[in-house]
């Protein structure tokens with residue numbers, strides 16, 4: 001199982017190298033954003049930033065997903081972490097928005113054991129949006145490629 | 148009809164197995180009740196007053212006979228033998244058991260249907276003009292665009308946990324039959340001066356406790372830019388919409404509180420970034436989807452028998468006048484089948500009726516059916532020469548009410564009979580009104596009128612848009628019905644104005660009778676419909692009829 005479940009003080013870091021290899025792991029600053037906190041792309045142009053953590057207070061606060069996507073759109077290449085209450089069913093969404101890893105509490109990790117997170121990740125592979133946005137498509141969707 | 152490919156099929160099946168897992172996870176404690184609630188809503192499962200309710204999407208209101216038969220099967224096997232068609236082109240089953248829901252979803256997947264995103268704070272079933280692909284006034288069939296939006300919104304990673312639900316509607320014709328101005332996003336297909344096809348984009352419309360007519364955010368959006376533009380709107384909304392108060396969480400409030408200028412600025416700026424994210428132009432994607440819409444093979448035919456039947460049978464002639472609309476092909480017609488029999492629950496159909504409709508569609512309507520937001524069923528492609536026979540079949544199934552657009556063609560929400568949020572009954576009110584005007588034999592005399600009823604301020608019965616709207620509230624434990632006047636659901640969309648104090652359940656029907664009586668007295672001729680009289684004379688003579696004596700003085 002390539003999914004890592006690492007203890008970090010009172011939290012668990014959920015990370016899967018297979019699904020998010022592209023982002024750089026390097027030494028540098030960690031900065032934290034609140035859910036919904038405004039930022040401009042210039043805020044992340046500081047090349048010292050290695051990790052951006054977005055904190056959410058509730059699992060159904062969906063702003064972090066758009067924040068992550070915006071940070072990626074603006075060109076950030078470091079590690080993006082989603083911290084707070086997350087359910088395993090959201091893990092694939094987080095990955096697809098550009099997050100690399102999650103930081104959940106020990107109690108959440110207890111009621112949602114490791115296999116639930118790796119099972120959930122199987123669902124990142126096939127999704128409509130990727131098929132609609134990216135040029136290179138294979139299989140029976142080639143009909144959707146612009147002529 | 149859109150034909151599913153392997154990917155669509157696999158996706159729907161996967162969602163069913165995921166939902167089975169979610170139920171298990173709830174039972175073994177992996178998910179809290181609140182978490183499970185959010186997930187079940189995204190799969191169409193509500194908890195109502197007496198039981199669960201399952202809401203199934205009928206994408207852009209189109210379905211074929213197999214799909215309709217599957218509804219009948221579900222109704223018989225797992226429900227109480229009937230289903231309810233809603234104002235958002237969904238069907239609801241009111242009595243499923245939790246342990247059967249995954250099986251029902253599997254049965255739906257057999258015919259390429261699902262309940263994904265029919266509830267919850269995500270992008271809901273995209274609705275479209277119910278005459279799409281058949282009407283004479285259409286610029287372009289909106290369903291391929293709607294299908295593209297369905298695919299885009301399905302399991303969109305950013306937008307599954309929005310501040311609130313999000314509804315999109317699209318029309319392809321200048322006569323708006325999809326109420327686009329009452330949606331979070333409304334799209335109108337049009338041509339610009341160069342003759343290119345694109346969309347007018349409208350945002351921030353909605354009903355509910357604070358009704359708003361949508362604002363145009365883009366007069367003309369090229370077809371190629373559809374997805375990046377919609378993505379931009381959703382991202383601005385997801386980040387900016389209020390999450391502190393669920394009554395203020397819809398995009399209409401964001402637009403209202405922030406101002407349309409500022410929202411336009413944010414969306415247009417965001418749109419520039421989105422363009423590079425969407426490498427495939429939307430018009431090309433739509434063209435590819437169009438190829439998967441199997442167009443009916445229209446036939447040539449003559450129809451002397453149809454004309455003959457009209458002159459012979461006055462009953463048939465009335466049905467033709469009320470329930471038939473012009474088809475783009477001269478020898479075809481669009482038939483609207485009323486689900487508003489006198490005394491019946493608006494929008495309900497029995498499993499038997501569903502089977503009859505499926506059979507008729509298969510034999511006479513190129514296997515197509517549509518559901519309208521007015522809770523009726525459409526047979527979009529019937530040859531005129533077949534109309535007499537179709538009429539007889541409908542009659543035999545108690546589906547031949549010739550009341551489309553009349554006072555008994557009421558939109559009503561489920562209200563107190565089913566809905567946990569209701570403050571009053573709405574179905575019994577609808578039944579009473581249709582019975583009363585049937586007794587008076589006045590329905591055809593009154594002519595075109597839109598009467599809409601909601602059982603609470605959430606306005607699922609679109610009462611704001613009724614020429615006459617009825618809103619059921621509760622005052623000190625007693626039902627109290629407010630009447631609004633002058634609403635309209637077409638492109639001239641208007642929100643009805645409150646006439647004055649509310650009526651008790653007993654007072655309501657006589658009040659409606661007085662109102663209609665005033666109209667019949669005041670109109671210049673039969674040609675002047677209720678809404679036209681209201682526009683010509685203003686509301687005061689009608690308010691006087693509603694409140695005889697002095698009461699009308701206090702009313703603004």
Ligand code: SF4
Nearest residue numbers: 560566569602603607
């Ligand atoms: S308007 Fe109110 S009562 Fe009617 S269905 Fe909607 S929430 Fe329920």
